[in-house]
């Protein structure tokens with residue numbers, strides 16, 4: 001379960017004023033949902049995702065992901081929260097001097113897993129994204145779509161119940177974007193809750209799901225067919 005309950009977020013500007021990005025927004029996602037977050041550049045899509053992995057806290061209201069609530073969480077719990085969810089960003093953020101395998105394994109070692117478990121989870125995650133055969137390749141030897149598959153493998157290696165994705169297809173051409181979207185949809189069908197920020201209305205129409213639009217500081221659920 002994911003929810004925003006009357007959430008407002010403002011940022012302080014260098015001139016001493018503050019800018020409200022979202023104001024009193026609310027939404028609820030069920031465990032079985034897939035949802036898009038759409039809106040113009042600067043409307044606050046990344047900010048809402050950041051509230052969910054608690055990289056930032058609401059000024060008003062409550063953000064909740066699973067059992068973790070922004071108003072009740074202790075700072076020491078945040079690493080556990082982040083281990084329970086998967087996160088994918090637009091810029092690939094792969095370690096350039098590590099193979100695809102090591103990029104995924106590295107994230108698992110960081111959570112304190114044993115070598116044998118790291119190996120089995122890494123192989124499973126790379127297989128799920130269709131990239132096990134390229135596990136020894138370095139990022140520069142992989143296409144943009146393949147690099148994004150490694151990022152997704154890294155995000156799902158810990159078997160999270162939910163995947164948060166911020167413009168996961170943003171740097172990819174339409175054919176490759178479709179392939180990545182099909183992978184995300186298949187992960188959702190296999191049981192993962194999916195919440196994804198995107199600019200790409202073409203993808204939203206082609207792979208329809210619950211759609212929330214951010215505009216003028218408000219969040220409303222819309223019919224993806226209306227885009």
Ligand SMILES: Nc1ncnc2c1ncn2[C@@H]1O[C@H](COP(=O)(O)OP(=O)(O)OP(=O)(O)O)[C@@H](O)[C@H]1O
Pocket residue numbers: 011012021039040041042043044045046047048199
């Ligand atoms: N740490 C920060 N300090 C000040 N302003 C910020 C900060 N983070 C975000 N903002 C501002 O908040 C607004 C919303 O940013 P956000 O990145 O959430 O938008 P977005 O919808 O994800 O945009 P894009 O589609 O371009 O990624 C923007 O005007 C941005 O400049």
